[in-house]
Amino acid sequence: MELEEIFNEYILKSEQLIITKRSMNDIAQNEIKNLNQKKEKEQDITGNKNSTHSMDFFFIQDVKSGETTRYKNIRSTVDEKIKQIVLQKNKQYQWILSESFEIFREFLIKSYAYLGYKDKNIWPLKDYGSIILSEIENKDYSFFLEQTKTKRDVPESILNIFRNTFPEYKKLETCNKLDVNLNLEINLIEHFRHIIVHCGGKTDEKHKLIEKIIKKSGLWNNGKYDSKHYDFISSFFRLKESNDIILLEIESNNQDGFPNKYYDVLSDLMNSLNSVAYLIVNEIKTIVK
Incomplete structure (x- = not known):
């Protein structure tokens, strides 16, 4: 597999996730719009600002009798339905976001395998396993891919090799024209992915989580850190009544007269992963012809 193939495969998967995200947003916005319109009509007719919009019934099947029994029904107002949406x-x-991290991790594995295949002096000896050194020259890309899949602590272990191999990557990771600490965002997304998959997207230990992300990003200095990094991570838990990771758009306080402007939280995180992937590909090209 060639480097361009690896990158194009990653970008194609990322594009599909972006399209899915846009579709979900459109569907939700249309549903909310329709509910608000119904709310206005009901208010004009009944004078009630928030009457019952729907009734949901729930059933359970008895494995002994085979009978189906209704065990609960829930009345929902329009506002409650909107909150559910x-x-x-x-x-x-x-x-x-979780899937975005997974495809990014897959990209790193394949690009690292490609780098080792093209320049066998870059990999540390332990990454080759028990193979005899004289046999390495005859190995194809698939060997390097399988070896990379067994590598521990991915993505950090791979990114560390890139940092040591490409000084420009290490510099741009934290100081760039985007004014984004890409290392911090990768670590944030990785930890969020774990919470989403294993804890339903919420945590009761927000402060510990934030400190853990800051430490892994190299921004912890004997218990001291820049409050802007803490506040940035904390902003993803912006609902006071829950400990959920919130990735919804934030309406901006635009002063330019244009309506419906938003800060797109999820897209910005996904774009950071894409920027890192693009940077890595271009750095590999500098030493692999």
Whole structure:
């Protein structure tokens, strides 16, 4: 597999996730719009600002008798339905972020395998396993890919090799024209992915989580750190009534007269992963012809 193939495969998967994210947003916005319109009509007719919009029934099947029994019904107002839609949209956004990290991790594995295949002096000896050194020259890309899949602590262990191999990558990772600490964001996304997959996208130990991300990003100095990094991570837990990771768009305080402007939280995180992937590909090209 060639480097361009690896990158194009990654970008194609990322594009599909971006399209899915946009579709989910459109569906949610349309549903909310329709509910608000219905709310206005009901208010005009009944004068009630928030009457019952729907009734949901829930059933359970008895494995002994085979009978189906209704065990609960829930009345929901329009406002409650809108809240349900928003929470479900956020849950979908969480899974998109999780998948974004997975395809990024896959990209790193394949690009690292490619780098080792093209320049066998870059890999540390332990990454080759028990193979005899004289046999390495005859190994194809698939060997390097399989060896990389067994590498521990991915993505950090791979990114450390890139930092040591490409000084420009190490510099741009934290100081760039985007004014984004890409290392911090990768670590944030990795930890969020773990919480999304294993804890339903919420944590009861927000402060410990934030400190853990800051430490792994090399921004912890004997218990001291820049408050802007803490505040940045903390902003993803912006609902006071829950400990959920919130990835929903934030309406901006635009002063330019244009309506409906938003800060797109999820897209910005996904774009950071894409920027890192693009940077890595270009750095590999500098030493692999």
